[in-house]
Amino acid sequence: MTQTVEEKTSFEHLLSRMGESIRVERGEMIYQPGNPSNSVYVVEEGRVKLAYLDESGKKLTLVILDPGEIFGEMCLVGEKRRRHLATAIEETVVRCIDRQVFANAINAVPPYLQLMIKHFAHRMNEFEETLEDLAFRDIQGRLSRQLLKLSNDYGVKTEEGILIGFQITHKELADMIGSARENTTLALNRFEREGILDKSRYRIVIKNEEGLREKCHAQQN
Numbered sequence: 001m002t003q004t005v006e007e008k009t010s011f012e013h014l015l016s017r018m019g020e021s022i023r024v025e026r027g028e029m030i031y032q033p034g035n036p037s038n039s040v041y042v043v044e045e046g047r048v049k050l051a052y053l054d055e056s057g058k059k060l061t062l063v064i065l066d067p068g069e070i071f072g073e074m075c076l077v078g079e080k081r082r083r084h085l086a087t088a089i090e091e092t093v094v095r096c097i098d099r100q101v102f103a104n105a106i107n108a109v110p111p112y113l114q115l116m117i118k119h120f121a122h123r124m125n126e127f128e129e130t131l132e133d134l135a136f137r138d139i140q141g142r143l144s145r146q147l148l149k150l151s152n153d154y155g156v157k158t159e160e161g162i163l164i165g166f167q168i169t170h171k172e173l174a175d176m177i178g179s180a181r182e183n184t185t186l187a188l189n190r191f192e193r194e195g196i197l198d199k200s201r202y203r204i205v206i207k208n209e210e211g212l213r214e215k216c217h218a219q220q221n
Contacts, residue, residue, distance in 0.1 A: 011111075011112050011115055012068060014105060014112070015042050015095065015097065016044075016095070018095070018097045018101060018102065018105065019039075019042075019095050019096050019097035019098065019101070020095065020096055021044060021093055021094070021095050021096075022093070022094050022095075022096055023091075023092070023093050024046070024088040024091075024092045024093070024094060025088065025091060025092075026088055026089065026090050026091055026092075027087065027088065027089075028087065028088050029085065029086070029087050030048065030086040030087065030088065030094060031072070031082050031085075031086050032053070032082065032085050032086075033053055033081070033082055033083055033084065033085060034081050034082065035081065035082045036080070036081065036082075037072070037074060037075040037079040037080055037081055037082050037099075038075055038098070038099050039072055039075065039096050039097060039098055039099055040070060040071075040072050040073050040075065040076065040096075040097045040099060040102045041070065041071050041072045041086070041094045041095065041096055041097070042068070042069070042070055042094065042095040042097070043065050043066060043067050043068065043069050043070075043071070043092065043093075043094055044067060044093040044094060044095055045067055045091075045092060045093040046067070046088060046089075046090045046091055046092025046093060047064055047065060047066055047067075047088070047089050047090055047092060047166065048064070048065040048069075048071060048086055048087065048088055048089065048092060048094065049061055049063075049064055049065075049086070049087050049088075049089045049172075049175075050062045050063050050064075050065065050071060050084050050085070050086055051084060051085045051086075051087065051175060052083075052084060052085070053084070053085045059085065059175045060130070060134075060175060060178045061172075061175045061176040062084065062126070062127055062130055063123070063126045063127075063130075064089065064153075066153075070119060071086060072086070073116070073119065073120070073123075075099045076099060076102070076103055076116075089166065089168075089172070090166055090167070133145060133146075133177070133178075134178050137216075139177065139179050139183050139184065139187050140187050140190070140215055141215060141216060142177035142178070142179070143173070143177050143179075143184065143187045143188070143191075143215075144191075144212040144213075144215035144216050145212075145216050146173070146176050146177050147164075147197070147204070147206060147212055148209065148212050148213065148216070150164045150168075150204075151164065151206045151209060151212075154166060155206070158205065160198060160205045160207065161197070161198070161205045161206050161207040161208075162205065162206040162209065163203070163204070163205050163206075164203075164204045164205075164206070167202035167203070168202060168204065169201070169202060170184055170185045170188065173188075173204075188204075191211075191212075194208075194211065195207060195208060195211070196208045196211040196212060196215075
């Protein structure tokens with residue numbers, strides 16, 4: 001069943017009247033692996049990063065969530081304890097909704113249930129793309145693909161090139177591609193020498209998107 005703009009707007013309006021809003025500072029954890037999984041969250045302002053955290057403390061970023069996006073939804077399908085780490089990557093406001101309250105609301109209106117099914121499918125596709133990168137691309141290939149995605153999703157056109165529109169450290173970028181920070185910095189330095197980008201501590205400007213695409217295509221061949 002195709003969802004209309006009106007249905008999606010109605011769903012967002014419903015969520016805005018449920019639960020409570022929580023303000024989270026940049027770098028602050030919302031939940032971590034092992035915490036009870038009993039709430040669904042909606043990003044109201046800012047951005048949230050979902051990551052896999054292994055026993056050694058190594059992180060792999062799975063997805064970045066923008067305003068209007070839902071996370072923590074696995075509690076709806078039987079998850080008892082959180083499996084992922086959820087962290088604010090800038091000053092953020094999230095709405096926390098009790099699992100049963102959320103489930104009752106979507107079960108009461110068939111179009112809302114259809115929206116959630118599409119949401120689960122989309123999230124699964126995002127995770128599969130991350131796994132594909134880890135399995136079949138080297139660091140430069142993963143980094144070039146991630147930079148292209150960030151440029152497409154958050155890019156701001158400037159005289160210098162396309163600025164990634166939020167602060168990002170080399171460590172955060174390394175977590176996005178499943179690499180050590182040192183190796184990610186080496187790859188960024190190479191891209192900078194080749195004129196593909198300019199970088200500073202928290203700022204990355206893409207100067208040559210075609211150069212990044214060539215890196216991706218070279219990795220696939």
